[in-house]
Amino acid sequence: MLLTLSKILTAEEVTRIRAEIDHATWEPGRGTAGAQAAALKNNEQLAHESAAMGAIRPIVLAALDRHATFFSATLPKRVFPPRVNRYQGASNHFGAHVDNAIRFAPHTGLRMRTDLSCTLFLAEPESYDGGELIIHDPGGSQAVKLAAGDAVIYPGTTLHEVAPVTRGARLACFLWIESMVRDNTRRELLFDLDRTIQSMRRVQGDDANTIALTGTYHNLLRMWADT
Ligand code: NI
Numbered sequence: 001m002l003l004t005l006s007k008i009l010t011a012e013e014v015t016r017i018r019a020e021i022d023h024a025t026w027e028p029g030r031g032t033a034g035a036q037a038a039a040l041k042n043n044e045q046l047a048h049e050s051a052a053m054g055a056i057r058p059i060v061l062a063a064l065d066r067h068a069t070f071f072s073a074t075l076p077k078r079v080f081p082p083r084v085n086r087y088q089g090a091s092n093h094f095g096a097h098v099d100n101a102i103r104f105a106p107h108t109g110l111r112m113r114t115d116l117s118c119t120l121f122l123a124e125p126e127s128y129d130g131g132e133l134i135i136h137d138p139g140g141s142q143a144v145k146l147a148a149g150d151a152v153i154y155p156g157t158t159l160h161e162v163a164p165v166t167r168g169a170r171l172a173c174f175l176w177i178e179s180m181v182r183d184n185t186r187r188e189l190l191f192d193l194d195r196t197i198q199s200m201r202r203v204q205g206d207d208a209n210t211i212a213l214t215g216t217y218h219n220l221l222r223m224w225a226d227t
Contacts, residue, residue, distance in 0.1 A: 001184070003073050006147070006149075013059055014122060017173075021052060021084065024051075025046075025047065026086060034100045037100070040095030042091050044087075045083055045084065061082065072191055074116050075187060075221075080176040082175040083175070084122070084174075086171050088169035088170070093165070095161055114178070115177060115178055116176065116179060117155075117176055120173040121146045121149070124148050125145045125147065129165065129167040130170075131145065131164075132144060132162070133162055137159075181221070186224050197210060197213050
C-alpha cells in the first residue's frame, strides 16, 4: 500500500527547515547506501552530524508524532533518524532499488528493520522538473511528487527510484519506520479497521457497537504487535 499524508509539516515548519538547508553543506549520498544501491545513487545529503540536521530532525520527528494518521498507518516501534537529500545538476537521480532491510543508526548503535519507507517533500513541485519518486509494484508503477510538507509512505519491500531532476532542485526528508506490526497485510487491515471506527465515532459517537469494534481492534493489535 502506498499512502499519501498531506500537511505533515506546517508551512512555517517548511520555511524553518528550508532556512536551515540554505546554509548547510552537502555530501555525496552514496555514503549511506548499500553496495548495490550506492552504484545507482547519485544525489547529495546533509551530513548526519551537521548543525542543520540537528535542527531539522526534531522538527520532523515532532511533526510525525502529532500526526494521527501517520501513527495509525505505521504503528511505529522505532523511527530511523530522518535525513535530508537533494537532487539537482549532475547529482540528480537514484536508480531502481530495494532499500536495505536493516539500518544501523550512526553513533547510537540502533539497529532496526525497515518495514516502511517515508519520503517527506520539502520543495514545491513547480520549482523543479522530474524528481518523481517512482514506486514499482506488480500492479504497475506510480509516480509521486507532492507539495512541500506532504509525505508518502510505502512498504520497504518495494522497488523504487527517483527520476532525474532536469530543472531546479528536489529537496526531501527520508526515513524508515520499524513497525510494531511487521506484516504489511496485518498492518493494513488494522489501519482500515481504525479508519472505519473513527468514521463510526464521528457519525454515531461511542455507542455499544463502536466500543465493541474498538475492543476488536485492540485485541488484534495485542495479538500481532511487538513492542
Ligand atoms: Ni530507497
